[in-house]
Amino acid sequence: MTKGTVTAIANNYAISGIAAIAILLPLVTGIFDVSIGGNISLSSVICASLLIHLHWPIAIVLLCTLGVGATIGLVNSFVVVVLRIPSLIGTLAVAGIADSLSIAFSGNQSISSPALIGAFGNAFSQLQLGGFSISVLYLLVLVIIVDVVLRQTATGRYSYAVGFDPEVSRLAGVRVRGLQVWTLVLSGVLGAFAGVILTAHVASASPNSGDTYLLPAFAAVFVGATQFKAKRFNALGTLIAVYMLGTGQYGLVIAGAPTWTPNLFQGVALIAAIGLTHLGSSRQADNESFFRLKKITKFRLSISSGKKSDQISTVSEVHNRDGSSIAHD
Amino acid sequence: MGRVSLMISNSDILLSTSNLSKTFPSQAALDNVNLKIARGEIQALLGQNGSGKSTLIKVLAGIHTPDSGSEVNFDGAPLAFGSPRESHRRGLRFVHQALGVINELSAIENISLGFGYRKRRNGLIDWSAQREKTRNLLQKLHLDFDIDIPAGRLRPVDRSAIAISRALDEDEGISKLLILDEPTAALPPAEVEVLFSLIRKARESGTTILYVSHRLDEVLEIADRASVLRDGCFEGTEELRNMKPRDIIQMVMGASDGTANRRMLGDDVSETVTHVNPRHLDQNQKEPSMVFTGLVSSTIKNIDFKLGKGEILGIAGLTGSGREEFASALVGAVESTLTVEFADGTTLVNPTPRTARVKGIVLVLPNRAVGASAKELTVKENIVLPIQGKYSQKFHVSKHKELKDVRKWIDLIDIRPRDPERAYALLSGGNQQKVIFAKWLNTEPRLMVLDDPTSGVDIGARQVIYELVRKNGNSGTSFIVCSSDTDDLVALCDRILILRDGVVSAELQGKMITDVAITSAMLTVNSGSESDRMLRTL
Numbered sequence: 001m002t003k004g005t006v007t008a009i010a011n012n013y014a015i016s017g018i019a020a021i022a023i024l025l026p027l028v029t030g031i032f033d034v035s036i037g038g039n040i041s042l043s044s045v046i047c048a049s050l051l052i053h054l055h056w057p058i059a060i061v062l063l064c065t066l067g068v069g070a071t072i073g074l075v076n077s078f079v080v081v082v083l084r085i086p087s088l089i090g091t092l093a094v095a096g097i098a099d100s101l102s103i104a105f106s107g108n109q110s111i112s113s114p115a116l117i118g119a120f121g122n123a124f125s126q127l128q129l130g131g132f133s134i135s136v137l138y139l140l141v142l143v144i145i146v147d148v149v150l151r152q153t154a155t156g157r158y159s160y161a162v163g164f165d166p167e168v169s170r171l172a173g174v175r176v177r178g179l180q181v182w183t184l185v186l187s188g189v190l191g192a193f194a195g196v197i198l199t200a201h202v203a204s205a206s207p208n209s210g211d212t213y214l215l216p217a218f219a220a221v222f223v224g225a226t227q228f229k230a231k232r233f234n235a236l237g238t239l240i241a242v243y244m245l246g247t248g249q250y251g252l253v254i255a256g257a258p259t260w261t262p263n264l265f266q267g268v269a270l271i272a273a274i275g276l277t278h279l280g281s282s283r284q285a286d287n288e289s290f291f292r293l294k295k296i297t298k299f300r301l302s303i304s305s306g307k308k309s310d311q312i313s314t315v316s317e318v319h320n321r322d323g324s325s326i327a328h329d
Numbered sequence: 330m331g332r333v334s335l336m337i338s339n340s341d342i343l344l345s346t347s348n349l350s351k352t353f354p355s356q357a358a359l360d361n362v363n364l365k366i367a368r369g370e371i372q373a374l375l376g377q378n379g380s381g382k383s384t385l386i387k388v389l390a391g392i393h394t395p396d397s398g399s400e401v402n403f404d405g406a407p408l409a410f411g412s413p414r415e416s417h418r419r420g421l422r423f424v425h426q427a428l429g430v431i432n433e434l435s436a437i438e439n440i441s442l443g444f445g446y447r448k449r450r451n452g453l454i455d456w457s458a459q460r461e462k463t464r465n466l467l468q469k470l471h472l473d474f475d476i477d478i479p480a481g482r483l484r485p486v487d488r489s490a491i492a493i494s495r496a497l498d499e500d501e502g503i504s505k506l507l508i509l510d511e512p513t514a515a516l517p518p519a520e521v522e523v524l525f526s527l528i529r530k531a532r533e534s535g536t537t538i539l540y541v542s543h544r545l546d547e548v549l550e551i552a553d554r555a556s557v558l559r560d561g562c563f564e565g566t567e568e569l570r571n572m573k574p575r576d577i578i579q580m581v582m583g584a585s586d587g588t589a590n591r592r593m594l595g596d597d598v599s600e601t602v603t604h605v606n607p608r609h610l611d612q613n614q615k616e617p618s619m620v621f622t623g624l625v626s627s628t629i630k631n632i633d634f635k636l637g638k639g640e641i642l643g644i645a646g647l648t649g650s651g652r653e654e655f656a657s658a659l660v661g662a663v664e665s666t667l668t669v670e671f672a673d674g675t676t677l678v679n680p681t682p683r684t685a686r687v688k689g690i691v692l693v694l695p696n697r698a699v700g701a702s703a704k705e706l707t708v709k710e711n712i713v714l715p716i717q718g719k720y721s722q723k724f725h726v727s728k729h730k731e732l733k734d735v736r737k738w739i740d741l742i743d744i745r746p747r748d749p750e751r752a753y754a755l756l757s758g759g760n761q762q763k764v765i766f767a768k769w770l771n772t773e774p775r776l777m778v779l780d781d782p783t784s785g786v787d788i789g790a791r792q793v794i795y796e797l798v799r800k801n802g803n804s805g806t807s808f809i810v811c812s813s814d815t816d817d818l819v820a821l822c823d824r825i826l827i828l829r830d831g832v833v834s835a836e837l838q839g840k841m842i843t844d845v846a847i848t849s850a851m852l853t854v855n856s857g858s859e860s861d862r863m864l865r866t867l
Contacts, residue, residue, distance in 0.1 A: 154721035160706070161714050167700035171662055171692060172715040172768075173683035 005250070007131035013246035014135040015040075015194050015201065019213040020220040020238050021142050022190035025183040026087070027221055028150065028233050030163035031080055033187045035091040036194075036217055038098030039072045040210025043195030045102045048111040048205035051119040058120060062196060069192025072098055073185035080184065081177050102207040112204030120200045135197045139239070142190070147235035159183065160232060215263060219245055219270040226277045245269055343368045343537050344389075344403045344506060350396040351384050358384040359395070362563040364556055366506065371528065371538040372566070373552035375545070375581050377787040381561040382541050386510055390423050391416040404505055420505030422496035422536075426514050429495075430488045432481030437463045439480055443495040466494040470530045486520035490527055497531060507531055508539045513547060514697075514785055518813055519647060525551050543581075543787055545574055557581055581788070618672045618807065619776060626651075626658035626665035630831035636776065636809070638672075641802045643822030644811040645847050651831040656780035656811040660685040660692040662700070686715060689775030695784045696761040702753055702768065709735045709749035712768045738767035742797060759790025766797055776807040783817055795820055815847045827851055 019036050026033045047065040050056050056064075072094060079090035127134040150156035161169045162176050170176045194213070199205045223245065224237030248269065249262045344366040351359040359381045366372050376382045387393040389401065391413040401408040409415045430439050437456075440463050447458040463476050472490050480488050489512060497504045509528070513521050528551060532538055540552055548555055549569060557564040557580040564580045617635035624632040629651040636642055646652030658665035661680040669677040669688070677688045685691070694701035702711045712735050713720060720731050735749045744756075744763045753764060762782070769777055779798070783791045798808055798821055810821055818825055825842055827835040827850045835850045 148724055152721075152725050154717040154726065157710070157714075157717045157726065161703055161710065161717075164705040165700070165703035168703045168711075169714070171660075171682045171694070171700045173686040174714070175683070 003131065005254075007133075009243065009246050009250050010136045011133040011201075012250065013216075013242050014133065014139045015198050016213055016216040016220065016246065017139040017239060017242040018135070018142060018190060018194040018197065019217040020224070020242055021139070021146055021235060022187045022194065023217050024146065024221050024224075024233055024235060024238055025159075025190075026076075026180070026187050028156075028159045028163050029180050029183050030166060031087040031091075031180055031184065033076060033091050033184060034088060034214060034218075035072060035076055035095040035098060036187070036191045037211040037214040038095035038102070039069055039188060039191035040195040040198060040213055041102040041206075041208050042072070042098040042105070042210075043068050043192035044199045044205040044209055045106045045111060045207060047196050047199045048116060049105060052111060052113050052115055065196050066189050066192050069188040069190070069195070070185050071188070072191070073188025074181075076184045076188065077181040081180050099208055099211070102210075106205065106207045108207055110204055110206040114203075116199070116203045133201070135201065138193075138197070143235045143239045150235060155179070163233075215266050215270075216242070216245065219266045222270060223273040226273050231277070241273075341367050342402075344401065347400045347402070349385070349388065349399040349401065351381075351388060351393055351399075352396055358561050359388070360561040362558070362561075364563060365566065366537060366539060367554075368537055369532065369535075370553045371532055371540055371551055373548040373555040373569075374539055374541045374558065375543060375548060375555050375577065376558035377543060377581060377789060380558040380581075382558055383510070384561075385558065386423065386508055386541060389416060389421055389508065418502050420503050422504045422507045424489075424492045424496050424507070424509045424512060426511040428488060428492040428515070430480050430491050432488075433479050435478060436467070436474070436476035436480060436483075436487075436491050439491050440466060440495045440498065443498050444500045462498075463494075466498060469497065469534050470494060470527045472527070484520060485516050486523045486527075489516065489524055493527060493531060497534070497536065504536050506537045506539060508541065510541045511543075511785075512540070513542070513544065517647075521547065545577060545581075549574065616672065620670040621659070622668045622670070624658060624665065624667045626654050626663055628654045628831055629658055629665070629828075632826075632828075632831075632833055634826060634833070636807050639802050639805045639807060640824065641798065641808040641810060641822050643818040643825035643842075644809060644828060645815065645818055645825055645851055646828030647851050650828040650851075652811055652813070652828045655828065656692055656694075656778045656809070659778050659809065660690055662692055686772060686774075689773070691715070691769040691772055691774045691777055693765055693769050693777055693779045693782065695781045696758060696765055697785050698780070702761065702765050704752075704754040706753055707749065708739075708744065708751050708753055708756070708764055711753050711764055712738060712749075712771055715768060715772050734771060735767075738771060742767060742793060757787075759786040759793075762786045762790055763793065766794065770797075770801070774806060776809065777801070778809045778811070780811050781813055781817075782810065783812070783814060815844050818842070818847055819844055 019040065023033045023036050043065045046068055047061055050061045050064060051058070075097075076087075076091050076094050079085050079094060080087045083090070085093075129137065150159065158169065158174045159179055161172070162174060162179050166176050191210075195210065198209065220241040221233055221238050223241035224235075224239070225231055225233045227237035227240050228234060245266060249265050252261050252265055342365055344364070346362055346364045349359055349362040349364070350357065362381070362385065364374075364385070374382055374385070384393060388395050388399075388410070389408075391411055394411040399410075401410070403419055403421065408419060408421075429442070431442070434442075437459055441459060446454040447462060449455045460476065467473065467476070467490065470490055470493065472487070472494075474483060474487050480491060483491075493507070493509075496507055512524060512528075516524060525547075528538055528540070540548065542548055552569055554566055554568050555572075555577060556566040557577070559581065567577065567580075569577075616637070618638040619636045620633075621636070622633045628649070632651075634642070644652055644655050646655075654663055657663045659667065659680075660682050661667075661684070662682050666679050669680065669690070671677070671688070675688070677684060677690075680688070680690065682692065696702065703714070706714070709731060713731050717726075720727050732749060738744065739747050739749065742763050744760050744767065753761065756764065762785075777798075782794055782798075786794065795817075798810070802808055808821070810817055812818055819842055822842060823839070825837040825847060826833045827837070827847070829851075837846055837850060
């Protein structure tokens with residue numbers, strides 16, 4: 001592999017990486033944020049039109065765009081945490097809304113102008129460090145921060161606890177809903193940041209442009225969870241997975257594979273990585289580490305729809321809730 | 330109750346195992362078990378948690394394959410191992426502790442989970458035939474309830490009945506042996522008798538029963554004979570008529586353990602009950618350290634009470650009395666209103682689990698309950714969870730401090746295996762309960778509110794829990810013990826409030842606290858609905 005290939009892969013998949021880190025945060029607390037694609041589309045379009053049509057300075061545009069992301073995060077929070085709609089459905093709906101807005105703002109046209117390149121100045125994408133785009137640096141910094149927060153702070157530990165068992169966490173005095181709101185808002189802001197980078201990177205903004213990042217982001221986070229022994233969602237594993245999958249995909253493109261192969265590759269890799277982990281651990285009686293991944297991959301309606309007061313109203317009630325699945329023990 | 334007299338000849342043996350062993354990579358779970366079950370009997374299988382009961386059941390169910398050399402003869406022919414379908418076809422039926430009844434589905438749908446629906450020729454479900462079949466199955470057990478409403482709205486014992494009926498379904502072969510694993514674990518005490526009558530009906534219809542439990546009083550009531558497993562070894566089968574409970578406990582516990590457990594002894598020792606509680610705390614001389622006023626929740630109407638420092642207060646009551654919700658309501662885990670005044674002059678109004686914990690009031694749930702502990706986290710992570718913040722410095726969680734505290738608890742209350750990084754889900758029930766205690770003791774609480782602290786734990790763990798409560802009570806931590814198990818209350822409490830219809834209907838203190846007194850206080854003061862319900866179930 002030449003250096004050119006390495007930098008090309010690093011640069012091309014930095015946006016996927018930022019998107020993956022964005023959805024990693026709510027996923028740790030048990031929430032699927034599938035609005036990431038719509039978020040990237042909308043923020044990219046807004047960023048471009050503010051720069052081109054209104055000629056606002058880049059700093060203000062950046063703030064506004066991140067504000068849009070934060071708003072999407074708050075809407076997600078309202079839907080998932082307040083209304084208790086299951087996150088996969090709730091954020092899917094928000095994604096639809098964001099996508100529509102991106103079409104409305106752009107007049108369903110790609111926004112591009114040579115002015116867009118100059119408008120970003122040096123801070124995004126154009127600045128190269130030894131062939132690497134600055135967005136790679138952003139991604140690395142982000143990974144380090146998120147990794148430290150998840151691993152080394154009480155907040156991070158609480159987040160994992162909330163993801164694995166919100167009721168235990170609530171009774172332990174953890175601010176479950178507060179944490180979930182925070183992760184959704186951060187996910188929104190980081191998604192918008194990915195949108196800004198995308199705009200700078202391709203020097204244009206198209207409606208629906210963010211949708212292509214949804215599958216790679218989730219694939220990276222889930223494959224990333226299989227990278228370490230603990231089998232938990234984590235930032236470093238996600239980074240490794242982004243570039244593992246990216247390299248494979250890039251290889252296919254270079255080898256002249258048809259244009260429909262990249263998503264096929266992502267999908268197959270995702271199923272293979274998680275499926276093999278399932279197989280490997282279910283063969284052993286001691287599938288300790290695997291409990292973690294399995295619990296999260298199960299789509300958990302109870303997180304959002306559970307009526308908490310019912311859950312512990314009576315002991316007998318508790319017992320039979322406990323038994324409300326066919327036992328294969 | 331008409332026990333079957335058993336003169337067992339070879340042809341009467343329904344199931345016999347010979348040299349049945351099962352070795353897991355780390356330990357031998359079953360070691361040369363030679364169990365025999367006679368046709369038509371109700372046999373109990375006794376043993377502590379980890380004694381090999383579950384492994385034995387799983388071997389019979391075809392989930393585990395035993396070591397080579399093991400043999401199981403069932404109904405005159407060897408049983409092929411490792412195939413659940415084969416075990417079922419031969420007539421071995423299982424009702425697991427978790428029942429496998431889906432609350433959102435009706436009885437009809439739940440029963441069809443076993444072996445499918447009756448279908449018409451066109452492939453669509455023949456609902457009337459399915460309904461008929463469900464009725465017939467329930468009729469065998471002399472049961473009649475609405476089979477169209479979601480199972481979650483039925484009595485717990487009716488859900489057990491659905492699971493048993495499904496096991497007795499004979500669409501795919503006659504059910505010859507019904508194996509019930511801890512069938513009373515999820516039942517309120519008042520419904521246990523109903524379950525027993527179901528079991529007897531099932532036997533009358535021709536099915537042999539293996540009743541797996543660690544509750545000797547139940548076993549004495551329902552079973553003809555009892556087999557005992559200890560550390561994977563078969564300790565023998567005894568006619569219960571000829572056995573003293575003490576001797577059976579000896580078999581279950583192994584080496585002569587003077588601290589025979591009351592739960593296992595059943596009524597046999599009710600005279601000694603008053604001496605069980607070794608504490609002589611005279612609460613009248615103590616200033617209350619906490620005053621609770623205006624406790625209201627969905628089932629609790631309005632309760633005021635005081636609590637002394639180091640006092641152990643019991644909460645008793647029948648199902649529906651408010652007892653089930655009391656513990657959760659006290660810390661605001663369910664919707665409730667309440668004012669707590671502390672001796673230092675501070676007050677806590679309408680607590681949430683968080684504010685309650687900050688003021689030193691914690692809720693200790695039984696390990697089976699939703700919210701008790703996170704199965705996917707490690708032992709360490711569970712223990713430090715409520716006060717994770719205490720261990721964190723700037724961008725750094727002190728693993729050293731965490732481990733030090735967690736190791737302390739592992740040693741102090743003997744959590745096994747002694748591995749802080751062990752996944753919680755892999756612990757036995759008793760050890761899980763110990764972890765839950767450690768989690769809350771680690772917050773240095775002023776008051777621990779225990780909700781059914783011994784439900785589903787074995788004899789050994791029960792004693793450990795009792796000792797923990799007494800020891801911490803003596804060193805100044807107050808306790809509120811809400812329990813459906815009068816043994817817990819008798820063994821632990823200085824004072825007991827009896828609840829009825831959401832209010833306190835009686836109070837027992839000191840020497841007045843006996844099994845009989847609690848039970849009669851719960852029953853006799855109830856002139857109304859509760860006693861009616863009680864009678865109806867009997």
